[in-house]
Amino acid sequence: GDVGAGEQVFSANCAACHAGGQNVIMPEKTLQKDALTQYLSGGMKEASVVTQVTNGKNAMPAFGGRLSDEDISNVASYVIDQAQGDKW
Numbered sequence: 001g002d003v004g005a006g007e008q009v010f011s012a013n014c015a016a017c018h019a020g021g022q023n024v025i026m027p028e029k030t031l032q033k034d035a036l037t038q039y040l041s042g043g044m045k046e047a048s049v050v051t052q053v054t055n056g057k058n059a060m061p062a063f064g065g066r067l068s069d070e071d072i073s074n075v076a077s078y079v080i081d082q083a084q085g086d087k088w
């Protein structure tokens with residue numbers, strides 16, 4: 001996916017709960033490398049982020065049907081790029 005386009009999707013749809021890669025509802029479940037490795041179902045990879053964003057999990061809403069597959073792919077690329085590079 002397109003990391004730059006994903007950043008826009010993130011700002012509009014994710015930052016309310018995940019500003020700066022944090023998590024205002026479940027503070028330990030950040031979007032940083034260590035947390036994604038430990039908690040994200042399927043491990044720290046784009047496909048795992050796509051699955052969670054599409055389907056939601058617990059208090060996180062599902063975005064399937066609200067965001068296009070392209071937007072979800074792009075935001076997953078952005079999240080993994082940020083985590084992999086320790087950018088948040």
Ligand code: HEM
Pocket residue numbers: 010013014015016017018023025026028029030031032035036039040041049052053057058059060061063075076079
């Ligand atoms: C967890 C991404 C929107 C609430 C996560 C995780 C990812 C993620 C990758 C796994 C983090 C981990 O396990 O350490 C995104 C993206 C979003 C988005 C890309 C936008 C498309 C939101 C919104 C909310 C939210 C708007 C709040 C209303 C949560 C919660 C968890 C979580 C509560 C923990 C779920 C659990 O394991 O019980 N998010 N998120 N997310 N997110 Fe989001």
